Amino acid sequence: MPKIPLASWIESLVDWMGTYLAGLFDTIAFIIQKVVGFFNYVFMLPHPYLFILILAVLAWFLGRLPLTLFTAIGFLVIDNLGYWSQTMSTLSLVITSALISVLLGVPLGILTAYSKTASRILIPILDFMQTMPAFVYLLPAVTFFSLGVVPGVIASVIFAIPPTIRLTRLGIMQVSGELTEAADAFGSTSAQKLFKVQLPLALPTLMAGINQTIMLSLSMVVIASMIGAQGIGAEVYRAVTQLQIGKGFEAGLAVVILAIVLDRFTQNIFKSKKRGA
Amino acid sequence: MAILQVKQVSKLFGPHAEQGLELLEQGFSKARLAKEKNITVGVNRVSFDIQQGEIFVIMGLSGSGKSTLVRLLNRLIEPTSGEILIHGKDLRKMNKEQLREVRRKKISMVFQKFALFPHRTVIDNVEYGLEIQKVDKKLRRDKAMTALELVGLKGWEDKMPHELSGGMQQRVGLARALANDPEILLMDEAFSALDPLIRRDMQDELIELQDKMKKTIVFITHDLDEALRIGDRIALMKDGAVVQIGTPEEILTQPANDYVERFVEDVDLSKVLTAAHVMRRPETITPDRGPRVALELMRERGISNLFVIDRTKKMLGVITAEDASDAMRNNRKLEDILVTDGPKVGPDTLLNELFEITSLSKVPLAVVDDNGRLLGVIVRGAVLGALAGESKSEEVKQDA
Numbered sequence: 251m252p253k254i255p256l257a258s259w260i261e262s263l264v265d266w267m268g269t270y271l272a273g274l275f276d277t278i279a280f281i282i283q284k285v286v287g288f289f290n291y292v293f294m295l296p297h298p299y300l301f302i303l304i305l306a307v308l309a310w311f312l313g314r315l316p317l318t319l320f321t322a323i324g325f326l327v328i329d330n331l332g333y334w335s336q337t338m339s340t341l342s343l344v345i346t347s348a349l350i351s352v353l354l355g356v357p358l359g360i361l362t363a364y365s366k367t368a369s370r371i372l373i374p375i376l377d378f379m380q381t382m383p384a385f386v387y388l389l390p391a392v393t394f395f396s397l398g399v400v401p402g403v404i405a406s407v408i409f410a411i412p413p414t415i416r417l418t419r420l421g422i423m424q425v426s427g428e429l430t431e432a433a434d435a436f437g438s439t440s441a442q443k444l445f446k447v448q449l450p451l452a453l454p455t456l457m458a459g460i461n462q463t464i465m466l467s468l469s470m471v472v473i474a475s476m477i478g479a480q481g482i483g484a485e486v487y488r489a490v491t492q493l494q495i496g497k498g499f500e501a502g503l504a505v506v507i508l509a510i511v512l513d514r515f516t517q518n519i520f521k522s523k524k525r526g527a
Numbered sequence: 528m529a530i531l532q533v534k535q536v537s538k539l540f541g542p543h544a545e546q547g548l549e550l551l552e553q554g555f556s557k558a559r560l561a562k563e564k565n566i567t568v569g570v571n572r573v574s575f576d577i578q579q580g581e582i583f584v585i586m587g588l589s590g591s592g593k594s595t596l597v598r599l600l601n602r603l604i605e606p607t608s609g610e611i612l613i614h615g616k617d618l619r620k621m622n623k624e625q626l627r628e629v630r631r632k633k634i635s636m637v638f639q640k641f642a643l644f645p646h647r648t649v650i651d652n653v654e655y656g657l658e659i660q661k662v663d664k665k666l667r668r669d670k671a672m673t674a675l676e677l678v679g680l681k682g683w684e685d686k687m688p689h690e691l692s693g694g695m696q697q698r699v700g701l702a703r704a705l706a707n708d709p710e711i712l713l714m715d716e717a718f719s720a721l722d723p724l725i726r727r728d729m730q731d732e733l734i735e736l737q738d739k740m741k742k743t744i745v746f747i748t749h750d751l752d753e754a755l756r757i758g759d760r761i762a763l764m765k766d767g768a769v770v771q772i773g774t775p776e777e778i779l780t781q782p783a784n785d786y787v788e789r790f791v792e793d794v795d796l797s798k799v800l801t802a803a804h805v806m807r808r809p810e811t812i813t814p815d816r817g818p819r820v821a822l823e824l825m826r827e828r829g830i831s832n833l834f835v836i837d838r839t840k841k842m843l844g845v846i847t848a849e850d851a852s853d854a855m856r857n858n859r860k861l862e863d864i865l866v867t868d869g870p871k872v873g874p875d876t877l878l879n880e881l882f883e884i885t886s887l888s889k890v891p892l893a894v895v896d897d898n899g900r901l902l903g904v905i906v907r908g909a910v911l912g913a914l915a916g917e918s919k920s921e922e923v924k925q926d927a
């Protein structure tokens with residue numbers, strides 16, 4: 251039996267898309283570029299010490315003293331080691347891709363919670379996406395968006411969006427039937443039921459999904475340095491390829507600090523919301 | 528006209544519900560349909576009318592179809608067949624918009640497990656129905672506060688539901704339903720999750736509330752005592768069908784079949800029937816008449832005492848035949864022989880409390896309302912007779 255020409259099929263599909271959807275891809279690339287640039291500009295605007303002070307104040311409001319101390323000391327270390335601007339570009343990439351993931355993922359999650367058909371199509375795709383090795387996503391991203399920041403963001407959106415979709419869906423489906431029934435019994439429209447009952451009650455679960463999405467974005471953004479996304483990942487990558495153990499450790503430490511701060515911040519945003527409610 | 532009419536309404540669950548309907552007509556039982564066709568009969572060809580202002584109780588064992596039936600009344604569940612008319616308009620023919628309007632303005636619901644929105648404060652819960660109608664903020668807050676006061680929860684408006692006890696949570700549920708000022712309240716086992724004492728209180732308050740507000744209430748319960756306490760009429764369900772509809776006394780004293788009889792046989796009537804159930808029309812006289820007239824009246828009726836009332840029907844006392852003939856001989860007036868310290872009870876007094884009073888007293892027991900007006904009279908035999916299951920229409924002599 252002859253080999254199935256899967257590879258050549260895929261290539262012609264990609265060719266076709268490259269030719270006919272070029273305009274669309276250009277627009278997407280343009281927007282992503284602008285958003286990342288905007289965040290990077292904002293983060294680099296204040297002096298690092300001022301930025302650290304702002305973060306520390308935020309940490310104080312979100313959490314307790316330990317988070318404040320950890321945030322302040324952690325970012326001072328990053329600055330001291332000389333990775334400030336790289337860390338800020340990584341942060342810009344992470345925030346951009348998390349933002350896109352949430353903007354796309356929450357509505358998709360709602361859709362799958364409401365529509366059996368949608369969930370039958372989407373859930374297997376999500377399963378598939380999550381079992382693929384992360385760097386496979388780099389290929390289509392590079393194919394359509396060449397090298398640099400944009401394919402990095404695209405790849406990390408694809409990689410990081412599943413938890414937001416899944417947990418939005420789960421959160422909505424977990425809302426007790428009695429409560430949705432009560433909403434119906436008082437004459438709510440579907441939108442009123444969604445925004446006044448289902449989403450608020452799904453919020454804790456939804457936020458857990460967003461937290462996971464942010465963490466996955468960060469890990470993917472580091473990997474995306476392989477295709478030329480600037481940032482702290484690129485430092486790690488360079489250190490690894492040049493076998494500079496010390497430098498690799500320094501850059502790796504910066505990634506870890508960033509990861510822990512992002513994680514605690516998002517977890518605590520949710521907790522303080524719950525307390526305030 | 529009846530506010531709510533239910534005509535031959537059925538609900539079958541399962542993929543071939545329509546076919547099941549035909550089989551039901553052919554006499555298939557619920558059990559057989561479930562076994563052979565995988566169809567669950569929720570509600571089986573139920574018909575009844577509910578009058579404005581009545582408390583209509585739907586009672587039955589668990590699984591008899593009560594929750595399904597009550598949800599057909601606001602179309603939370605779509606009927607398989609039949610008609611449900613509200614003020615003569617068919618609920619099944621309404622589009623989404625019209626149905627929403629009915630749910631917003633005409634029918635509210637109270638749930639077994641309260642179903643309060645846990646992320647909203649008490650007052651925000653009560654406001655929910657008005658909020659989704661986009662009622663002005665201040666107005667809806669006022670209305671919600673009024674509803675909260677009505678259920679005795681003023682001062683709790685800023686608490687979260689989980690900070691309240693079960694009884695209080697259900698008061699919030701009730702206030703939420705009342706805030707819309709609906710004509711009909713649907714209450715699905717609304718008090719079943721509460722412990723017995725609180726439950727009793729809630730039943731009393733519901734009756735009081737209904738006296739005040741004249742809502743029509745459809746009340747679901749699996750508890751016969753509860754049904755008898757609060758129902759003006761009771762529909763007893765079995766396997767999705769209504770077995771009997773009637774007043775509490777009718778259900779107790781004239782059970783339609785063996786099933787109803789078995790259902791009610793353990794009821795302690797003395798804890799269910801009240802003075803109002805067993806009292807008779809009193810023989811009365813006004814005090815401006817003389818003893819001679821009184822004696823003549825008693826002789827005519829074959830009784831040995833008379834109640835004396837004024838023109839507003841307020842009870843003044845009792846006179847006995849003996850005293851009356853004395854008075855006639857000595858030329859005295861009725862006022863002089865009036866016995867004013869005879870036993871009196873309110874119409875809601877339970878029979879088990881009446882027992883002792885009637886057995887101790889020589890004169891019949893007077894039933895008076897809050898204003899002292901004479902409503903009726905209870906003789907010893909009537910209490911015993913009612914407990915023995917005698918029907919009310921049977922004549923018991925006043926002085927028996």
Ligand SMILES: Nc1ncnc2c1ncn2[C@@H]1O[C@H](COP(=O)(O)OP(=O)(O)O)[C@@H](O)[C@H]1O
Pocket residue numbers: 540541567568569587588589590591592593594595596
């Ligand atoms: N959504 C449903 N799907 C299938 N069967 C149902 C559904 N809801 C209720 N039933 C069945 O209908 C019957 C009546 O249930 P229900 O109305 O809840 O009874 P009750 O409230 O009197 O306990 C039961 O046999 C129950 O299993």
Ligand SMILES: [Mg+2]
Pocket residue numbers: 593594595716
């Ligand atoms: Mg039920």
